[in-house]
Amino acid sequence: MKTTILIFLLFISGLSMAQPGNALNFDGGNDVVVVPNNPILEFSNGTIEVWIKPDWVSGTAGYNPSFIGLRDGSHSRFSFHIKNDYSTIDLYNGGAYSFSYPFSQGEWYHIALVLKNSSTDVYINGLYQGAIGASISTFWTGQNLNIGSSNGLTENFKGEIDEVRIWSSQRTACEIASYRNIELVGNETGLLAYYNFN
Ligand SMILES: [Ca+2]
Numbered sequence: 001m002k003t004t005i006l007i008f009l010l011f012i013s014g015l016s017m018a019q020p021g022n023a024l025n026f027d028g029g030n031d032v033v034v035v036p037n038n039p040i041l042e043f044s045n046g047t048i049e050v051w052i053k054p055d056w057v058s059g060t061a062g063y064n065p066s067f068i069g070l071r072d073g074s075h076s077r078f079s080f081h082i083k084n085d086y087s088t089i090d091l092y093n094g095g096a097y098s099f100s101y102p103f104s105q106g107e108w109y110h111i112a113l114v115l116k117n118s119s120t121d122v123y124i125n126g127l128y129q130g131a132i133g134a135s136i137s138t139f140w141t142g143q144n145l146n147i148g149s150s151n152g153l154t155e156n157f158k159g160e161i162d163e164v165r166i167w168s169s170q171r172t173a174c175e176i177a178s179y180r181n182i183e184l185v186g187n188e189t190g191l192l193a194y195y196n197f198n
C-alpha cells in the first residue's frame with residue numbers, strides 16, 4: 001500500500017513540473033528581472049524561448065501582461081505579452097500584433113519565438129502554431145532586457161517564468177521540441193543568454 005501511494009505522488013509531481021527545476025514567481029505588481037543593456041542581445045534574427053505559467057484571473061489584469069521585453073517606455077525592440085483575457089500572444093515593436101491561442105490560467109506553456117526579417121514564428125509546447133505578421137524592431141538600441149515586465153516598470157507578469165533562452169540562431173522545430181524539457185549546459189552554440197532560475 002505504501003508503495004502504491006508513493007508512486008502515485010511521484011506521478012502527480014511529475015505532471016505539475018512541466019518545466020525543468022525551480023522557477024521564478026512574479027506577483028503582477030512590481031516584480032521584474034532587469035538585465036542591464038547588452039549589445040549582444042540587440043540582434044535582428046534569433047530565437048527567444050521561455051516557460052511561463054500565467055496566473056491572473058482572466059480580464060482582471062487591466063493590461064496585457066508581458067513576460068519579456070527589450071525596451072523602455074518609449075523605445076521598443078520588442079515586448080511579448082499574453083492578452084489579459086488569455087486569447088492571444090502579442091508582440092509590441094512600436095505597433096501591436098496579436099496571434100490567437102487559447103491560453104489558460106495556471107497552466108505551464110513552453111513558448112518559442114523565432115525572430116525573422118518580417119515575421120515571428122510562434123511555437124507553443126513544441127509545436128509550430130503559425131506566424132505573427134511582424135518582426136521585432138531593430139531600430140532602437142541601449143535598452144535593458146526585462147523579464148516579467150515589458151519595459152521594466154509596467155505591464156508586469158503575474159505567475160511563473162522559467163528557462164529563458166535567447167539564441168542568435170533561428171532554432172529549428174526539431175531543436176525547439178527536443179530541448180524544451182531539458183536544461184542547457186550554457187555553452188551551446190548560438191546561445192546568447194540563459195536564465196534557468198534554479
Ligand atoms: Ca528553472
Ligand SMILES: [Ca+2]
Pocket residue numbers: 027029030031
Ligand atoms: Ca513584489
